[in-house]
Amino acid sequence: MNTVQPIRDPVIIEKIKRDLRYNSERNYLFFCMGIYSGLRVSDLRMLQVVAVRNKTHITLIERKTENTRKRSKKKKFIIHPEIAEDLSKYIEGMDDYDYLFPSRQKKTKTGERDQPIDRSTAYKMLNKAIGRYGLKEVGTHTLRKTWGYHLIMTAPPERWAYTLALLMDMFNHSDQSYTLRYLGLTQDAMDEAIVRMSYPKY
Incomplete structure (x- = not known):
């Protein structure tokens, strides 16, 4: 199974935003x-x-941590x-307790409507939108990784260690090497090092 990667190129990000907005305000805002936010x-x-x-902020307890042994605490984004x-x-005319990103379909078994977008639907939407630009290693974590990747890559060099510490906290990671691998930064560093390699020609 491929490792999910961030979207590294800001130009491609803008193109994806444009494409999604043209077809669906919901999908554009989801992306x-x-x-x-990460x-x-x-x-x-x-x-x-x-x-x-x-x-101005979203406050929540991440679903993955609320019922596990991981640190469970409120986070603000x-x-x-x-x-x-x-x-x-986008939310004009919507009720407070409507789902922000509702499914457009009713549930096959129960007939329920007004449910949140399904995880598999979100995956297909992202895969189609991102895959159009030749990016292969796409998954539901692509958005989260893209946020983290650009947060650290746009930080001034003197703030890099601080930003990495912030990301570790946001991701609930205890090891910075795991955070770097998660964001694909170790692979980037390896690729750059290999490209710089040069053997003497005789």
Whole structure:
């Protein structure tokens, strides 16, 4: 099984945003919320309108940690200024306890409507949107990894260690080498080192 990778190229990120917005405001904002907050898809899909209406931050206990031995604590994620206005317009007319990213289908077995977007639907949507640009190692963690990758890559060199520590806390990682591998940074460093290699020609 392939390791899920971040989207490294900012130009491709902007193209994906453009494509998604053209087809679906829901899918566009789902993607943007992921790359601007670092939330897991499992947390994104369960967000309700009340979590973002008239808010500057989203506060939640990550679903993966609430019933496990991992540290379970409330986390705050800022709603990025680049999408705040789009998000406000998107939720106009929605009730507070509507799911922010609702499924468009009713459940086959129960007939339920107004449910959150299914994880498999989110995966297919992301795979199609991202795969169009030749990126192969795509998964539900791609958004989270993209957020972390660009957070650290755009940090000034003197803030790199501090940013890595922040990411470790956000990801609930206890080992910085795991965080670096998770973000694909060790592979990037290896690739760059190999490309720089040069053997003398005789």
